[in-house]
Amino acid sequence: MPPVLTVTGRDVLFAHWALDPAAVEPHVPDGLDVETFDGSAWVSVLALENRGFGPGPMAPPSWLRRGVPQLNLRTYVTMGGQSGVYFLSLDTGDRLAAWAGRRGFGIPFHRARMRLSRRGDEVSVRSRREGDPPAAFRARYRPTGRTYRAESDTIEEFCIERFRYFLPADEDRRFGAGGGGGGRVGELDREPWDLRPAAATIRENTLFEAAGIPAPTGDPVVQYSPGFTMRVEPLVTGTTGDATPGRLG
Template identity: 35%
Template sequence: MDGAPPHPSHPASGVKAPPSPRVALPVMCHRWAHITFLHWRYPVEAVRGLVPDELAVETMDGSAWVGVTPFLMEDVRVPGLPAVPWLSAFPETNCRTYVRDARGRSGVWFLSLDAGRLPAVLGGRSGYGLPYHWSDMSVRIDRRRRRYRCRRRWPGTLGVRCDAEAEVGGVLREDEQDELAHFLTARHRLFTRVAGRLAAAEVEHPPWPLQHVELTALDQDLLRAAGLPDPAGPPLLHASPGVDVRVGMWSW
């Protein structure tokens, strides 16, 4: 299962993922599990107005890229403290694009983040300045099939949705992992605004064990709610069983 037709101008395969930074003093640890990456190419001008002026829209293969990533957050905890069962596992769906700052550092700019736990939403909005939304969400895993559901509650437009079903296939061989796959998935820095200033946090995780995936159903208006036009075609797809993550402190 290849998930999407090969892109006619993908860079050469067999490219190594960029190394992860070492986050010595994490402020948060968790696992991103059962993730499906859906990515669409966009003209830079469609994305430019959604990104702060201090950041450049990063391109690959001549385009900006916007991703929707449904997954499960698991084992969410503060370092040194045990996970709390109800608070430590919940669905999340992110809408994101890729940027570079004035120092040449690549990272993620989130257009929205939907989470199924209100405390996580409040913490993400107040502590990280991220555009979190509280949503009615579920993730169901049945062997190779994944079913994601999201309906936004607060804030913003009630009912913004992202429902997707996917069938996961085999692991990508090393020679199938091209530069575009790593560009879209191997991201180790996120940007946001804290107290009105652009801030960045490093994110440590091992290389994604990427899998083939076929999208069998998709009903979403997250892209439109983020201020983007509808995409021109089907998404480029990747999946992964997940990675363990350590998030560092903000820096300016």
């Protein structure tokens, strides 16, 4: 089906932490199962500069593009044999984007005070959400090696090469609740991510605590991507038996 909008972005930091699945399971809706890699659940922070969106398959024209910092906190789940992403929170520096994300897609967007800056190839991002619940994130990162793409059965493929996300039906956290059926399934159409090894220093991160998840204690696995163009297809209602639009994630 044709996309409802096309999103572009650049300077993406992926930071992935391994957690006990039991610590993550209570924070995903009933009907979804936490997916594991090497026996662990994984929760990732994506820091990036959103360069805007255009209607349908059209990327925003260059004269309309403006950089807005964004933070995604997400984990990895399955429903009816289908793999995808479950968003725990998204922070944006754009009030309109936060409103549109919540109203149009039901994604848990929060408005935050954010800043993204560059010095050479190093990117710095700062975010402070003062709403309920409050959260803060500060990091510096830069690419360190050649461009590559995720290989099969690697942590990069597991955490990054996802083409589907799941949302609860309406405000109810149970898949299959509220008027007959299932949650909502979103599909993403894009090329595989161009990745580079990265060096990252995360100075502050309270996104996990804000989501009710224990703060990780170890260092994350990190990657960098120079940018992306992503087409977002319309949300559909799915159940554990029929959520099959598009590619596996």
